[in-house]
Amino acid sequence: MSAPPGGSDRPGRPKMVACPACGASLTLRALGQSVTVACPSCGSLIDVTRPDIQLIRKYTEQTRQLRIPLGTRGHLRGQLWQLIGAMQRSAVDAAWEEYLLFNPYLGFRWLVYADGRWSLGRMLRDTAALHPEKGQPYQGHLFERLDSGTVTVGWVVGEFYWRVTTGEQVLATDFAAPPLMLSREKSGNEVVWTLLEYLQPLEVETAFRITDVPGSIVGDGARQTDHAWQTLRQIRATTFLALIAAFLLQIIGEIASRSTTIDVGTYDLQHDAADETQIYGPYALRPGHSAAQLLTSAPLDNAWVQLQGSMENTATGQSYRFDDGFQYYHGYDSDGSWHEGASSSSVYLSSLPAGTYNLVVDGISGDQTGRPLTCPVTLKLQLNAVGWRNFWLSVIAILAYPAYLIYQGLRFERRFHQ
């Protein structure tokens, strides 16, 4: 959306000229303001600034199938507009169409069709106070940076107020404050700002009396609109594949670890100070590093157990300590029966080096009166444990961006419908 030449407010009269490539009749609707015209018959690009109407480039592609035919007139937002040009532009991950509207008294407007949604754009002339990237509001709206990238012209049809060509590139940055959007396009030293406003599809279809618009949003399609939904659709296959891969690798890791669970024995809670520490083992861990998980349980009845201990390497003396505890209380009150806690627990020991280890356990317990329990604590030791914590961390990393996009999309939808 380059800047039009000055004096766009002057009325103009249509003029008929012949295409120098195919001879088809061309109607110049913005005479005196249009610089180039792409012939709707053969697609050739024509320079209309010269009296002799010169051919700039002859296209071999067929005339594009436009959503709104060239020359269509329609009342949009209370003003009469005529569609005089159309082009397709694309970025790395999206393509859209821009239709140039002309009113000899009002100048030019852009009707943009992107991913099922229409928006009406007006080039801003006074941009001195326009700094959305610095968080400054514009017309009372706070715009957020949406996306940035190189935009390339794919094809053009009709007439334009600048010498647009296929392959022309600008650096575009979009800022959104639904239902408004600011688009900044930079080409060389020229910077052009366009203020766009979302339009309901029916508004456009009624204005230009078009039906059966390919890809037009209806009903549930309204969700397929904003940038967030578009990006979400683009990455959903990647997300799905990554989740499947993570799950399969987790299962393979579980199988390959060949983890074994050993009945260690029991820890007697009814002890005196002389024999409170109990030692179990030895247990051999596989080469490399591996995890171990201590599983503890006891028949608690309104009581608690606290265990502390370590895995101690019999050769090096290195100690890997752990803390574990659990409690189980239950009762009955005016709301009925209640219970809290559990009578079992587990604790992981991470990245234990290979070697032979003794399991050293010490513990205390108490019931409601504070006396030690008489029941034993059953101990099991799972060697080469894998666990699912790494899997869930990976899932969180994989789903973080899609979750953010969903949040953004819902936020845009909510603000759009307000």
Add this chain to the structure above:
Amino acid sequence: MNFRPSGYVVVCALAIVYLVAANARGYIPFAGSITRSSGGAGSGGRVFIFHK
């Protein structure tokens, strides 16, 4: 947080590499207050302090 789909592919790849490497090394995140010290295997001299 607007990165392109190719950037998201890198994030997914890193998440999977982390999963494989962590599981292979027996790393368990948030595994509790595990400290490493040098001492005798099953020897005395430990001091256990419990708070309840």
